[in-house]
Amino acid sequence: MTDKIGVLGTKSPQRTGVERVVNAPLPTVYGEFRAVGYLDHDRGDEQVALVHGEIGAEDVLVRLHSECLTGDAFGSRHCECGEQLDSALRAVVAEGSGIVVYLRGHEGRGIGLLAKLRAMALQAEGLDTVEANLALGLPVDARDYGVAAGMLHDLGVRSVRLMSNNPDKREALLRHGIKVSETVPLLIPPCESNITYLRTKRERLDHHLPHLDAVAHLS
Numbered sequence: 001m002t003d004k005i006g007v008l009g010t011k012s013p014q015r016t017g018v019e020r021v022v023n024a025p026l027p028t029v030y031g032e033f034r035a036v037g038y039l040d041h042d043r044g045d046e047q048v049a050l051v052h053g054e055i056g057a058e059d060v061l062v063r064l065h066s067e068c069l070t071g072d073a074f075g076s077r078h079c080e081c082g083e084q085l086d087s088a089l090r091a092v093v094a095e096g097s098g099i100v101v102y103l104r105g106h107e108g109r110g111i112g113l114l115a116k117l118r119a120m121a122l123q124a125e126g127l128d129t130v131e132a133n134l135a136l137g138l139p140v141d142a143r144d145y146g147v148a149a150g151m152l153h154d155l156g157v158r159s160v161r162l163m164s165n166n167p168d169k170r171e172a173l174l175r176h177g178i179k180v181s182e183t184v185p186l187l188i189p190p191c192e193s194n195i196t197y198l199r200t201k202r203e204r205l206d207h208h209l210p211h212l213d214a215v216a217h218l219s
Contacts, residue, residue, distance in 0.1 A: 015041040018150035031093035040147045045105040053097030061098035062160040063088035066106030077193035110142030128200040149176030165207045187211045
């Protein structure tokens with residue numbers, strides 16, 4: 001972001017952190033939401049929190065969902081992301097209230113869309129998702145959840161029931177001052193196309209995926 005020059009020729013301070021920009025009604029196939037839009041001044045990303053119902057401060061049902069174009073929009077079976085987003089939106093509506101924080105800039109665990117597609121091509125050749133990122137000289141997971149915590153703080157949330165299988169999300173929220181009163185599993189039945197990916201997430205990224213034990217027959 002370019003510094004602004006004041007009337008006396010001095011630079012005004014560059015803004016940091018997350019800023020709420022807009023709050024708009026968003027009717028969806030799942031139910032009625034409010035789309036609360038934010039600008040992350042540190043990274044320049046535009047972010048959105050989908051809020052359903054009346055939100056309190058404690059034990060709010062929350063999903064931090066990392067952007068995944070291939071899964072969320074195209075229905076990719078390479079991952080479970082689209083089905084997790086679908087399940088999370090349905091869960092907050094069934095609960096009567098809750099928040100799905102949709103985190104842009106998290107594509108491919110933070111490496112970007114084209115790099116993710118390159119990593120997927122390497123996985124088709126036999127590398128796992130961790131090996132593929134490393135082969136490209138990229139971090140295994142470059143995501144940061146500070147902006148998500150900032151959005152939750154702005155919405156008045158102090159503690160959450162976090163829909164996630166990833167312990168890193170819990171630890172990140174705790175570091176940023178959001179209590180996690182409960183971790184709610186978000187387990188999607190695997191298929192032949194994603195079982196290897198999911199097993200790698202469990203074995204190498206410490207995701208809690210106990211349901212994989214019941215599908216040993218999948219290759």
